[in-house]
Amino acid sequence: MGKLDGKVAFVTGAGRGQGRSHAVRFASEGADIIAIDTTATVGTVPYPLATAEDLAETARLIEKTGRRVVTGDADVRDYAGVAAVVEQGVATLGRLDIVVANAGICSTAPTLEMSESVWQDTIDVNLTGVWKSLKASVPHIIAGGRGGSVVITSSLATVLAHENTAHYAAAKAGLVSLMQVMAKELAPQNIRVNTVHPTTVATDMMLNEAAYRLFRPELENPGRADFEEVTAKLNRLPVALLEPEDITGTVLHLVSDDAKFITGTTQLIDAGGAL
Template sequence: MALVGRAAHTRWHWPARVRNIVVCDIAAPVPGLPYPLSTPDDLAGTAELVERTGRRCIAVQADVRSLEQMRSVTERAIAEFDRIDILIANAGIASAAPIAEMDEQLWQDMIDTNLTGIFHSFRAVVPHMIERRWGRVVATSSIVARMGMRNAGHYAASKWGVLGLVKSLSLEVAEYGITVNALLPAGVDTDMIQNPATWRLMVPEKENPTKADWLAIIESGPPNGDLIEPAEVAEAVLLLVSEHGRHFNGEAVTISCGGSANLS
């Protein structure tokens, strides 16, 4: 979760309201995931990147699965900076298993993080925005929410649930000057998908596929069908939270390299 903004490259144009940022992450392992999560050093590095742009940044280690911890992060942000203008709810993990064989804990961990974690972020921050009668909220869903995916039904379900939360909250808070939108990217070039477990999922015909095997499949597809850079997603977020994004509300904005062209 990021409050007020998110780490950015210095060339980005920050919305006028963005002055200070609070970022939080569990920054610790989660059992059952096939890839390493970020560390406290990664969290501190994000804060350093933000501060290079001339903004203050507070990095907090917290777990979105806990409403109490999300409320604590929110309270600290308000105590330090007086207000919260923008919430970026970016909770997400990934794992793989067919539904008929899926372990119950694998299912529960996915829902607790990807869906309940978004709810906790909303629940902790939105009352403050209602009181101030202004706010911008963006939650990360996925193009998989709209199309499903073999061996990732729990992931698709959690991201579809995010859409329901976003659309419902957008109706509840529009009268307070708050917009709420979802961003649905396809594959983003991060550690969450750049790992051997994902390569096996995407290249099932090979016993031990490599990153090169997967990239070869992607590159053989349509133009611009390669992996999305994190900065591209961040640029879309910046539009939604800017003054120019005031007419976006209850939207599901896709970045899918054409993958959503045949979806309703």
């Protein structure tokens, strides 16, 4: 018996990192998966996004669990593109119960020196892209009439301010209000909506030179060890970086019946970082 037997889940940003981890774990708990990522470029992101091969690998890992998967190359900024994949996924897999709006980007710049495109890309993907993903998918949960669960990936950045991340933090804070309004709107249909707020996670978003420089601006050529010295101090528990699977545990809890009366909440997964 899996925690998600018979369910279908839609996961954005599933090509790698946390999204892949959520999708594969959900499959191992019995869910079929609709997984999207994008091969489009977002010009202001200082590290490569996932590739088509990454998403194919996620699909392979899901199929290895014995579950079915429908994948699509869709940019969360493109409502029609996302809606088409979800439509196809629901037609193939028969229903939709769970949505995890996880896709996101990260760039850094001082607030008053940031270009308009750095600001706008981040809002477009991290805030508007989440709304578009939910608009494209949640109506399928409603149509099923069985209730369901939505998890939105926000960040510890909504609680703990870091210089050079105003655009990212503003988008992630916007997600909390989006979540709260939707939790209220969807409660009568027994659809729960929550946000998760991870501290630093060991994914390609953070394991790159731009992130190392964000955390160690005083060093000429900071590397991973320099980066981890700082991230370890951000956390109270003795850990420098969380792994994607550490976030998946909480996301799985929220989408499962174990959390059937949890809605409208912000779940910190921050190793005590907000203390």
